[in-house]
Amino acid sequence: MKRREFLLGSGAAAGALGLGGFGLAASSGAQDLVIQPASFRFREQMTTGMVSLSPNAPPPVLYGRQGEVMKLPVRNATPDYTAMHWHGLRIPNGMDGVPYLTQMPMGADEVFNYEFTPPDAGTYWYHPHCMTMEQMAHGLTGVMVIAEPEDPGFDADQVINLRDFRLDEEGTFLPAYTARGAARSGTFGNVLTANWLDAPSYEHPAGGLVRLRVVNTDTTRIYKLHLEGAAARIIAWDGHPVEIEMQMPSAKEPMLVGPGQRVDFAMTMPPEEGKTVDLVAKIPGQKHRIMAQLRAVGQSLSRDLREMKPLPLNPVAKPDLTNAELHEFVFGWTPEGGAPNDGFCGSLGYSFWSINRTPWPGDAAENVGPLATLQMGKSYILRLRNESPNLHPIHLHGLAFVPLRSNLRKLPPLMTDTMLLLKDEVAEVALVADNPGDWAFHCHVIEHQKTGLTGYIRVV
Ligand SMILES: [Cu+2]
Secondary structure, three states: OOHHHHOOOHHHHOOOOOOOOHHHHOOOOEOOEEEEEEEEOOOOOOEEEEEEOOOOOOOOOEEEEOOOOEEEEEEEOOOOOEOEEEEOOOOOHHHOOOEOOOEOOEOOOOEEEEEEOOOOOEEEEEEEOOOHHHHHHOOOOEEEEEEOOOOOOOOEEEEEEEEEEOEOOOOOEOOOOOHHHHOOOOOOOOEEEEOOEOOOEEEEEOOOEEEEEEEEOOOOOOEEEEEEOOEEEEEEEOOEEOOOOOOOOOOOOOEEEOOOOEEEEEEEOOOOOOOEEEEEEEOOOOOEEEEEEEEEEOOOOOOOHHHOOOOOOOOOOOOOHHHOEEEEEEEEEOOOOOOOEOOOOOOOOOOOEEEOOEOOOEOOOOOOOOOEEEOOOOEEEEEEEEOOOOOEEEEEOOOOEEEEEEOOOOOOOOOEOEEEEOOOOEEEEEEEOOOOEEEEEEEOOHHHHOOOOEEEEEEO
16 A cells, blocks of 8 residues: 555645755754654653653644744654644645645655644644554644734743543553543543643742643543632633633633643732642542642732733634525444554544544545535535534634534634534534635544544535
8 A cells, every 4th residue: 555545635745745854944943843752750660652752751832923934844753654733723734734635644754844824823732643543642742832923911821731641550551542432432541641740830920910821632531620719811712812701610610621622811820929820620530630730939010910901813704604504514423333444544443433424434545525615715604413422522624613503502702623512512613714625624532533533624
């Protein structure tokens, strides 16, 4: 089987493999990213068999600026195939990092020169879209911060990357998934971390204005979160500034943040040195668990949340609902079992899930058409129907959409790229199809994605 035989997308030729592209990597402003084996100490013994961008640390936060080019040459220094996806960034299709749809999987020692200009500011993230289960479960998920052109005036910025690992008592990796989990709500990790650490504490100026960016990069867990000890408000959701006053989550009513989702808080640190703000998660079987802590240090800066100007809106087109065409998508179990094929990007060996009753046949799918074809520039409503008792964070690449309504709850009008569908929920979202290409459309519970709950939407 040759990798080139299975290209589905028309845009796939755009990002040619740049073999031996180290010269390019050294050009101005490029951040060389080398996917490589890593180890890290979570427990007594060192955990080996990890995948990161350095030998002994989590994938770094990648910083860019809205409207400025980012050059990210990625080299694969593992023996497995890979490809890098930039979650939430509305960039050209050829840079989207989806194997067989937008590029070929990268073999050992191959380089792909990702280069794009983020159109939107906010909190985004990156992860591989080939060998997704193995590489993400073993560490390869990182946060991207795209700065506003003008400094919004915080005293500090704190990124929290929430994710679990599945380890035994010795710190050795357990299998990343089970068939039982994949067919239900996913297989959960047992070592809960923030930035790979157990409840880390970060120092920030007392009384200072802090932007806290919380990112769920886990393969499975839907976090139930709230903050304790700070005056705070939600200023952005899934990268984009919120235009409404959102209710702050509490211990009683925590917020659901599914895999792939992000929430940005603006908060004032306590004025007294030593006082803390806690990011708290409600975990089944435990009461409340502090995921990360911010500790006030120094003399109070006496800042006030009201000093915060609203973040400037990103240039996302507003859908024209009166002329929007409706497309329906049903997310449910697979009508018949069978195993998806494996085209170098890893298969879990099962087919449990489907979109519109069709399970995704595997990474190297041949002759698979788009779930929908949208006309460039037109507005659409997507009706998303969850026919299962499990929750699904449904992610669409390359485009941003607005939730409109649900049969179960009132949906705030947030701009997003990942819609967390509840049990038996039918939700409608709207978008303008303004980015051409074949855009992956899938559940971000990786076990669901890799056992059928995947497809793509074409914009022409
Ligand atoms: Cu799912």
